[in-house]
Amino acid sequence: MRRRRLVSVVVAVGLVAACTSPGGDVTVDTGTSIVIGAGSEPENLNPILGYAPDGAAKVFDGLVSRDASLDLVPALAAEVPTASADGLTWTATLRDGVRFSDGTPLSAQDVVFTYRSVLDDRTNTTIASRFDAVAEVTAPDERTVEFRLSYPYAPFAQQLTLGIVPRKAFDGVDVNSAPFNTAPVGTGPYTVAEWRKGDRLVLRANEDHWNDAPAIKTVTVVFVPDDNARATRMAAGEFDGTVLPPKLAHSYTGKAGYRIVRNPSADYRGLGLPSELPLTSDPRVRRAINLGLNRQAVIDAVLAGAGTPAATPISPHLDDWYDPKASFAHDTAEAERLLDEAGWREGPDGTRSRDGQPARLPVLYPAPDVLRKELALAAASDIAKLGIDAPVEATTFDVMLQRRDEAANVWGGGDPYDPDTAAYTLLHSRYAGQPGYVNMTNYRNARVDAALDTARRSLDPAARRQAYADFQQAYVADPGWAFLVFLDHTYVLRDKWDGQVPQVEPHDHGLVHAVWWNIERWTPKS
Incomplete structure (x- = not known):
């Protein structure tokens, strides 16, 4: 696979080289500690339960990790594991x-x-579906691990980024409630010094790490879910770096001692359209909503241009798999024609109804998320122009899950690793009706299922490419979402360190990925 396109925009000015002590003396800032303002907090720090399954876990290492181009490289495995000729056995040799x-x-x-704990039905993990293909995991000797699959699964190596835990820490302990979950032990470049839930997590450098000790010795991650609050605390000097919506980050342009970093991502935002709501149960209505959205105008107005229009969960950064023809033009006339055809016709007041039932689609977003609020308002405005009542409501993720059958929710997700991990659990009908963040719209389409299954099981790259092309064309003909945008992630950093390397980012960019995905390799500026 050719290397993925990578674009990074960095605005850099100035350098903060010193600070003032409480007594008024100027002291040298060594740059060996950093305070990060994060927008989300993990529920636990146990890879078995779903912490950092895509790597960059700081406290843990996987069998493999990813370099700046997202290519797999050895970590705890001496080499990147490979499959047997039939694709059913993968062997890893430990470093x-x-x-x-x-x-x-x-x-x-x-x-x-x-891995067996992830597969155990008694484990309350969020990532079991990633390992559906795994039939057995064994250790022929102390340095060799064999994964036996029930069917060939071409992208299996992508799942080997999961952090490895020490078996002895769970002797006689329930994995789901183990003390390890908040005070873990790993092989990673950092150790957990303190975790005050709802406030902060403090990491210390692992001086004996197999790949050398980090130069930044202390990482303090402060959890602030509200975008405006993070911006305020960054401006007050509480943070050395944070993630911000583009409009809030823009205020740092030209500000001495700070850098604005904009990294591309496969992180989408979109409206999950409930497939069983009378209005949106008709594919023509779902297509109409997609055609009625002016995605580029939303990107320009809400994101200050920091994003790419989205039509499917497969990002343009998945170079070998992305089909640019699988898209939705902004075509209000065609959207109105489809709504008319589906029987949802405009009344004298401009709102649509069918058989006396008004066309109504509430749009929900999580309250602390300023960006999702603005996206919800922009999308609802476009939907309302089609004659559909689309009230916007602030709520919580739990309520969004509870109301996913009756409202359009502003969800986020996506990764740049493989189309299977980006699309399979999100859109395959086998996950319809299941709890949690899988197929939240109860979407069902036989052509989509067949293409995703073919692509998942084929070992032939050409056959996989064709299957994903088939998937994308089948999906845009019968969409289950109104995907809006693939975001560029925007950060503000004090300009005190070298070593930042841009990387196409996944949805998860709190403590783990993000601009500090390789913080263990950063060094203080001289």
């Missing part, structure tokens, strides 16, 4: 001399325990 931060040597049994 010599790796120890957990408590001094315990890493063994193949730790890897086996980690």
Whole structure:
């Protein structure tokens, strides 16, 4: 696979080189500590339960990790694992001399325990569906792990970024409630010094890390879900870096001592359209809503241009898989024709109804998220222009899940690793009706299912490409969402460190990915 396109926009000015002590003396800032304002807080720090499954976990290492171009590279495995000729067996050989931060040597049994625990029905994990293909995990010896699959699964190596935990930490302990979940031990470049839930997480450098100790010795992550609050605290000097919506980050343009960093991502925002609501149960209505959205205008107005229009969950950054023809033009006339055809006709007041039932589609977003609020308002405005009542409501993620059958919710997700992980659990009918963040719209389409299944099981790259092209064309003919945009992630950083390397980012960009995905390799500026 050719390397993915990578675009990064950085505005840099000035350098903060010193600070003032309480006594008034000027002291040198060594740059060996950093305070990050994060927009989200993990529920736990246990990879088995779903913490940082795509790597960059800071406290843990996976068998593999990713470089700046997202290519897989060895981590705890001495080499990137490969499959047998039939695609059913993947073998990993562990690197010599790796120890957990408590001094315990890493063994193949730790890897086996980690993956078997994810597969255990008694484990309340959010990532079990990623390993549907795994039939058995075994350790022929202390350095070898074998994964046996029930069917060929071409992108399986992408799932081997999961952090490995020490088996002995769970002896006689329920994985779901183990003390480890908030005070973990890993092999990663950092250890957990303190976690005050709802406030902050403090990491200390693992001086004995197998890949050298980090130069930044202390990382303090402060959890502030409200975008405006993070912007205020960044302006007050509480943070060395934070993620901000583009409009809020723009105020730092030209400000001495700060950098604005804009990284591309496969992180989408979109409206999940409930497939069983009378209005949106008709594919013609779902197409009409997609055609009625002026995505570029939304990007320009809400994101200050920092994004790319989205039509499917497959990002343009998935170079070998993305089909640019699978898109929705902004075509209000065609949208109105489809609504008329579906029987939803305009009344004298301009609103549509069918058989006396008004066309109504509430649009919900999580209250602290300023960006989703603005996207919800912009999308609802376009939908209202079609004659559909689209009231916007602020709520919580829990309520959004509860009301997913009756409202359009502003969801986010996506990754730049493989189309399977971006689309399968989101749109395959086998996940319709299941709890949690899988197929939240109860979408069902036989052509989409067939294409996703073919692509998942085929070992032939050409056959996979064709299957994903088929998937995208089948999906835009019968959309289950109104995907809006792939975001550019925008950050503000004090200009005190070298080593930031841009990377196409996934949806998850709190503590783990984001501009600090490789913070263990950063060094203070001289």
